Amino acid sequence: MMLRYALKTVRARKGGFLGAFLALMCAAALITACGTLLETGLRGTISTERYAATPVVVSADQNVHQTTVKHKKGKTKVKHKAKPIAERAWLPDDLAARIRQAPGVGRVIPELTFLAQPLMPKVAAEKNRAAYGHAWDSAALTPYTLTTGTAPKADDDVVIDHYLAERAHLRPGDRLTVQSTQAPRTYRVSGIAAPARSVHHQTSLFFSVREARRLAAHPGQVTAFGVLPTKGTDAVELKQSVAKALHGTTAQVSAGDGRGPVEFLDAANARTKLVSMGGAMGGTSLLVAVLVVVGTFALSVQQRHRELALLRAIAATPGQIRRLLGREALLVGAAAGVLGALAGLPLGSWLHSRFVAMGAVPATLQHTVSVFPLFAAVAATLLGAWAAARVSSRRVTRIRPAEALAEAKAEPARPAWGRILAGLALLAGGSVLVAVLSILRTEPASTPVTFLAVVVLSSAVALLGPLLVRAAAALLSRPLRLTGPGGRLARANLRGNAARMASVVTPLTLLIGMTCTVLFVQPTLGDAARAQAREGIRADWVLAAQGPGVPAEAARLLRTQHDTATEVVRTTVRVGLDKYAAQGVTPEGLARTWDPDVTAGSLTALKSTTVAVSELAADQLRLKPGSTLKLTLGDGTPATLTVAAVYAKGLGFGDLTFAHDLITRHVDNPLATTVLVRTSRTQTQLATTLREFPAVHVLAPAAADSIQADRQQANAEVNYLAMGLVLAFTAIAVVNTLAMSVSERVREFAMLRLAGATRRQVLRMLRSEALSVLLLATVLGSGIALAVLTAFSVGMTGSAAPAVTPLLYVAVVATAGLLALVATALPGRVALKVRAVTVATAKE
Numbered sequence: 001m002m003l004r005y006a007l008k009t010v011r012a013r014k015g016g017f018l019g020a021f022l023a024l025m026c027a028a029a030l031i032t033a034c035g036t037l038l039e040t041g042l043r044g045t046i047s048t049e050r051y052a053a054t055p056v057v058v059s060a061d062q063n064v065h066q067t068t069v070k071h072k073k074g075k076t077k078v079k080h081k082a083k084p085i086a087e088r089a090w091l092p093d094d095l096a097a098r099i100r101q102a103p104g105v106g107r108v109i110p111e112l113t114f115l116a117q118p119l120m121p122k123v124a125a126e127k128n129r130a131a132y133g134h135a136w137d138s139a140a141l142t143p144y145t146l147t148t149g150t151a152p153k154a155d156d157d158v159v160i161d162h163y164l165a166e167r168a169h170l171r172p173g174d175r176l177t178v179q180s181t182q183a184p185r186t187y188r189v190s191g192i193a194a195p196a197r198s199v200h201h202q203t204s205l206f207f208s209v210r211e212a213r214r215l216a217a218h219p220g221q222v223t224a225f226g227v228l229p230t231k232g233t234d235a236v237e238l239k240q241s242v243a244k245a246l247h248g249t250t251a252q253v254s255a256g257d258g259r260g261p262v263e264f265l266d267a268a269n270a271r272t273k274l275v276s277m278g279g280a281m282g283g284t285s286l287l288v289a290v291l292v293v294v295g296t297f298a299l300s301v302q303q304r305h306r307e308l309a310l311l312r313a314i315a316a317t318p319g320q321i322r323r324l325l326g327r328e329a330l331l332v333g334a335a336a337g338v339l340g341a342l343a344g345l346p347l348g349s350w351l352h353s354r355f356v357a358m359g360a361v362p363a364t365l366q367h368t369v370s371v372f373p374l375f376a377a378v379a380a381t382l383l384g385a386w387a388a389a390r391v392s393s394r395r396v397t398r399i400r401p402a403e404a405l406a407e408a409k410a411e412p413a414r415p416a417w418g419r420i421l422a423g424l425a426l427l428a429g430g431s432v433l434v435a436v437l438s439i440l441r442t443e444p445a446s447t448p449v450t451f452l453a454v455v456v457l458s459s460a461v462a463l464l465g466p467l468l469v470r471a472a473a474a475l476l477s478r479p480l481r482l483t484g485p486g487g488r489l490a491r492a493n494l495r496g497n498a499a500r501m502a503s504v505v506t507p508l509t510l511l512i513g514m515t516c517t518v519l520f521v522q523p524t525l526g527d528a529a530r531a532q533a534r535e536g537i538r539a540d541w542v543l544a545a546q547g548p549g550v551p552a553e554a555a556r557l558l559r560t561q562h563d564t565a566t567e568v569v570r571t572t573v574r575v576g577l578d579k580y581a582a583q584g585v586t587p588e589g590l591a592r593t594w595d596p597d598v599t600a601g602s603l604t605a606l607k608s609t610t611v612a613v614s615e616l617a618a619d620q621l622r623l624k625p626g627s628t629l630k631l632t633l634g635d636g637t638p639a640t641l642t643v644a645a646v647y648a649k650g651l652g653f654g655d656l657t658f659a660h661d662l663i664t665r666h667v668d669n670p671l672a673t674t675v676l677v678r679t680s681r682t683q684t685q686l687a688t689t690l691r692e693f694p695a696v697h698v699l700a701p702a703a704a705d706s707i708q709a710d711r712q713q714a715n716a717e718v719n720y721l722a723m724g725l726v727l728a729f730t731a732i733a734v735v736n737t738l739a740m741s742v743s744e745r746v747r748e749f750a751m752l753r754l755a756g757a758t759r760r761q762v763l764r765m766l767r768s769e770a771l772s773v774l775l776l777a778t779v780l781g782s783g784i785a786l787a788v789l790t791a792f793s794v795g796m797t798g799s800a801a802p803a804v805t806p807l808l809y810v811a812v813v814a815t816a817g818l819l820a821l822v823a824t825a826l827p828g829r830v831a832l833k834v835r836a837v838t839v840a841t842a843k844e
Contacts, residue, residue, distance in 0.1 A: 007331065017332050019740035023296040024336035024385055025343070026729050027289035028377040032344025033351055033725065034282035035373025040352065041274030044368045046260030046267045049199045053143045054109070054226035055235035056242055058099060059262040060089035061250045064574050064632045083579070084269050086572035087634035087668050088113070090221035091251060099225055102245035104233035109226040111138045114216045115669050116205045117548050118160075119177040119184060119695060120168050128356070128363045131164075131203040133180055135212035141226040142195045144204065148172055149191025152208045158187035159206040162194040178205065180215045181670050183553040184693065201264070201364050217670070224262060260364070267364040274361060280448060281722050287455045288514070288726055290384055292507060292733040295462060297388035299503040299740055301325065325389040333385030337378035344377060345369060351725070360718040394418075415466050415499070423463030430457035430784075437791040441616050443525065450792050451723075454517050457784045458510040465502025469494055472776040483768060485761050489752070490768035501769070504741050505777050507733040508816055512781025513788075514730060515812050518723045520789055520804050522716040525651075528797035530712070532652025534705055539566070539593040539676035541686060542704040547695045549671025552664075554693045555586070558686065563679040564589035567672040569663050571634040573656060575621060582634075582656040584663025593676035596653045601625030601645035611641040612657040614650025618643075631656075633666040651797060674704065731819060738823035742766065746831045753836040763828055770824040774817050781816075782809075 051057050063082040070077045096108045116133030136152050136159060139145075144161065149172035152159050158178065160170060170176060170189050177186045193206065207215065216223075229238045239255040246253065254262050261268035311321060348369070355361040433453035440446040461468065473494035480487035480494075494501055543550050543558075543565075555565040569584040585594065587606045596603075599615065601624075606612055613623055623629060627643045639662075647653070664670035677686065677698075686698045699707070749762050757765075789802035 017300065017328070019736050020293070020296050020300050020329075020385070021332050021336045022736050023289075023293050023733055024333050024381050025340035026732055027285070027293060027384065028337045028340025028381045029344040029347055030285045030289065030725055030729050031282060031380050032341045032373045032377040033348035034278050034285055035376050036345065036348030036367070036369050037274055037351060038278030038282060039370060039373060040365065040368045041271045041276075041278055043370075044271060044274070045257060045366045046264055046364055047257070047366065048259040048263050049142070049195075049197075049201060050204070050263050051141050051226060051259045052195075052197050054141045054228055054259075055255055056227040056229075056238050057254045057259045057262050058091070058095070058225040058227060058242060058246065059223070059252050059254065060091045061252055061636065062089055062261075062265065062268065064577065064636060066577050081577055083574060083577045084272060085574065085632065085634060085636045086269075086579075087636075087666060088223065088265055089636040090218050090223060091225070093220055093222045095246065095249065095251060096225060098245050098249075099227060099242055102238075102241040104229050104238045104241045105227055106230040106233075107228040109138055109141055109228070110135075110222040111141060111224040111226055112212050112216045113223040114212075115180055115548055115671075116207075116215070117179045118164065118168070118203075118205070119179050119547065121694070126203075127359065129201060129203055131205065133178070133205045133207055133212060133215055135209045136206040137209055138226065139193060139206055140228075142197075142199070142204075144193040144195050144206070146191045147194045149189070152190050152206060152211075154188075154190075155208055155211045155214075156185070156187050157190040157208060157211075159191040159193050160189055161199070161204045162192055163199070164203050164205075165189075165192045179547055179551070179671075179695065181217050182215060183551045184695075201362075217665075264362065264364040267362045270361050270365050274355075274365070277360075277722055280451075281726070283448075284451050284455070284723070285726050285729070286380065287452070288510065288730060289380075290387075291455065291459055291462060291510065292730065293384050294388040294391055295503050295506050296733070296737060296740070297329065297385070298392040299500070299737060301389070301392040322390065322393055325393045326386050329385040329389035330382055333382045334378070336385075337381030340381065341374040341377040344373070347725075348373070351721070354721055355718065358714070358718050358721070415463075419463050420467070423460050426456055426460035426463060430460055434787050434791045437788065438794040440795045443796065446792055446795055447521075450517060450521060450788055451514070453788050453791075454513050454784055455510075457787075458506065458513055458781075461509050461780050461784075462502070462506040465505050466498040468776065468780070469498040469501045469505060469773075472772065473498070476772055476775070480768060480772070484764070485757070487764075487768045489757075489761075489765040490772060493765070493769055494772055500741055501773055504734075504737055504773050504820075505780070507730060507737050508774065508777030508820060509781040509784070511727065511730045511734055511819075512778055512812060512816050513784040514723075515727050515816075516782065516785035516804075516809065517788055518720065518727065519808055519812070520785070520802055521792055522712070522719055523803040523805070524789060524793050524801075525796055526709070526712040526716070527803045528793075528799075529651045530705060530708060532649040533708070534652075534701070536595045536597065536649050536652055537593070537676060537701055538595055539678050539701060541677040541679065541683060542699045542701055543672075543675035543677060543690075543696055544699055544704060544707065545671070545693075545696050548669055549673060550675050550696050551671055551693065554690055554696050555672065555675045557689055557692075558675075558677055558679070563677070563681070564592045566590055566593040566676040567660050568674045568676065569660060569667060569670060570654070570673050571663055571667045573634060574632045575617075575629065578620075580617060580631075580656050581654040582658060582663070583654045584658045584660040586660045589678070592678040594653075596647035596649045596657070598645050598647045601643065603645050605644035606657070606659055607644075608659045608662045609641060610644035610659070612645040612647060613643055614653075614655045615646055615648055616650050617655040618646045633663075635666040635668075637666050734816070734819050735823040738770070738820060739827045742824055742827040743831065746834065749828075749831055750834075750836040750838075753832075759832050762832060763825065766824050766828045767821065770820045771817075774820045777816070778813050782813075 063084055065082045068079045093110060096110060099105060099108050112135050114133050117131050147162060158176060172189055172191055174189045175186050176189055177184050227238060227242055235255045239253055243253040349367055352367040356363050430453055433449055433456060437446055437449050437453060440449060473491060477491055480491040552567065555567050558565040566586045571582050573580055573582045590603055603612060611629055623643050625643050625645060628640060629643055630640050633639055683698050690696050752762055790800050793802045794800050
């Protein structure tokens with residue numbers, strides 16, 4: 001029975017349900033898009049290319065492990081956790097003998113993979129096609145076969161793939177300079193090879209075995225082993241046989257789709273990043289969607305207050321009203337959920353493609369879509385719609401029918417006590433989150449709390465909105481009276497229809513608060529880090545490379561008795577399972593080029609057995625000079641070091657600092673990110689000294705800082721895109737809510753016109769209302785953003801100085817104002833087109 005009534009109501013009030021339908025559909029699309037990203041991170045396929053012809057690949061363990069044992073109430077609980085390492089782990093080459101002994105093994109091919117970037121001034125390097133070097137004897141793993149020329153025999157021979165040959169117009173006998181892990185070297189192209197199947201995501205250069213081992217710089221180790229079976233042995237049997245032979249070692253045996261993550265480590269590591277990004281986006285989207293949808297339904301129910309009050313007056317029970325509204329919400333939610341979920345699929349695909357284009361996600365991690373995000377979006381939409389309807393109908397179903405009829409004519413003097421108490425509780429919760437944010441000192445911990453605090457405080461605004469609107473009306477009373485009849489009418493509406501106005505204030509507050517937080521949270525952190533770096537760099541010049549890095553030979557050329565060149569190599573290490581940004585620096589003459597503000601110990605003690613730590617890392621790990629620190633280097637090698645110094649500028653220089661030679665042995669790219677030079681020579685003289693390295697540029701510290709700012713901006717754009725959809729959804733909600741609020745006032749406008757008001761006066765009233773609401777939302781949204789950003793700045797940088805760009809802030813407020821004015825004026829003009837007498841005499 002109730003379902004039939006609900007269907008009739010939805011059909012009869014299509015316009016009234018349109019706003020709720022749009023809000024739910026956008027929410028479903030957003031949840032589906034975030035769900036596809038999350039699923040891609042969890043189950044995304046990484047297809048192999050280099051290992052296409054080898055059914056089984058043996059590789060090193062790319063994780064650091066931690067096992068904890070807890071004894072509680074006579075029970076023992078064992079937990080095992082693993083986290084990925086930042087660099088490629090290597091295998092001892094003597095494992096080949098054990099693999100060959102396994103039944104079914106026909107051939108074992110050692111694989112070396114290392115940096116090998118062709119230096120071609122007239123041919124730009126491709127962003128999504130990395131170049132790697134290998135030994136020629138591993139060409140069979142794909143397989144690559146020669147199409148012309150000969151295999152590399154001499155140390156200065158190289159075989160290039162067909163793609164590079166066509167792109168650079170190279171042929172056998174030509175010369176090609178390659179930047180690998182050592183100084184750039186010019187090779188003779190001895191041959192050109194083509195793969196048996198298409199290779200889209202990498203360029204391969206093949207060297208002689210001896211040269212490949214020199215460039216790999218890991219004597220006695222290999223990247224992986226490719227295992228080929230004997231005739232009649234399938235991949236499953238071979239994998240089991242090899243795994244049994246390697247039992248007791250840390251070597252990993254992969255087959256099928258498991259070979260892709262071994263080949264493309266960046267794609268495997270990107271899974272974790274995408275899960276985190278998708279989860280954060282999805283969680284924030286869900287919270288914002290709930291807030292917006294509840295507000296939209298509350299406005300929809302408020303517009304039907306008279307109808308629902310009449311139903312109560314003719315003996316409809318509170319339960320029947322709740323069931324009616326619940327079924328209406330489920331009908332609207334089902335239609336909106338299905339359409340929104342389907343619209344979310346191309347949206348998720350577009351998001352993934354943009355992340356790939358920005359370099360946040362490698363192209364080798366393929367976008368994965370299944371029915372699970374669709375079902376989750378529809379289920380979330382149905383649940384959200386039903387919950388929103390239940391929350392919105394609490395007031396009309398809990399009071400007596402006579403009171404309901406009275407409230408249909410005029411709003412109650414104040415909101416219900418339950419609403420006020422809930423609003424105060426959320427305000428207190430948001431304040432606690434802001435306080436917690438001020439003591440969080442790591443970005444992974446503070447980022448989710450930052451956006452959660454904005455949503456919680458905006459929710460408090462939603463519940464306390466009527467009181468805030470009345471307070472704003474009292475403050476704006478005199479200015480509005482001075483603007484004429486339209487302003488006086490706007491003042492009366494703000495005071496008499498505070499609940500309706502509050503439903504508009506909430507999405508505007510959320511839009512301004514969330515947008516300001518998204519735009520200024522990254523600059524706050526980045527500017528503080530760059531400020532510390534500027535203060536701590538004492539160098540006269542900075543070397544940077546247009547390519548993989550600055551070779552060590554370039555730094556050696558600049559070192560003299562009076563000149564210092566400090567190489568800086570960056571990586572990531574783990575202490576336990578926690579990840580720390582780290583760098584390796586040349587200890588000799590370090591004080592002349594680099595000052596991280598040492599507060600304890602001395603950098604003169606920095607060597608291959610010691611480490612310097614930031615104050616943050618020292619506090620977290622309870623370290624001081626002389627303490628012992630156990631950690632895992634980037635390639636999974638465990639190390640035990642002694643703390644030599646503690647420094648203050650960890651935000652600008654990373655949490656851990658090692659000796660340069662220690663780090664370069666455990667990273668994929670040992671080339672320096674930058675080289676800090678202290679010298680009396682000019683920029684031109686330095687450039688002349690480095691003429692053998694055309695890809696290396698000599699920059700002033702200010703120019704290097706500008707390049708770093710550009711890189712930070714590029715990284716921030718990923719976050720802007722990730723949260724941009726949430727902001728777009730909020731903007732749609734603003735327009736939707738304003739349009740709903742204005743459209744239901746057709747009869748009110750007609751009465752005003754019959755009482756003598758002109759169209760211009762009514763429109764001026766609407767404009768005054770919109771500007772008043774915008775002013776209140778700007779104050780509230782700006783206040784929320786300022787509180788959150790200040791707490792974030794205190795926690796992350798130690799100072800209450802968030803980086804706010806005034807022009808950008810004005811643009812945010814202006815955009816919100818434009819949305820508010822357009823969403824008010826257009827429905828208002830449409831409503832005023834109908835003759836006032838026709839509207840006034842029509843049935844409600």
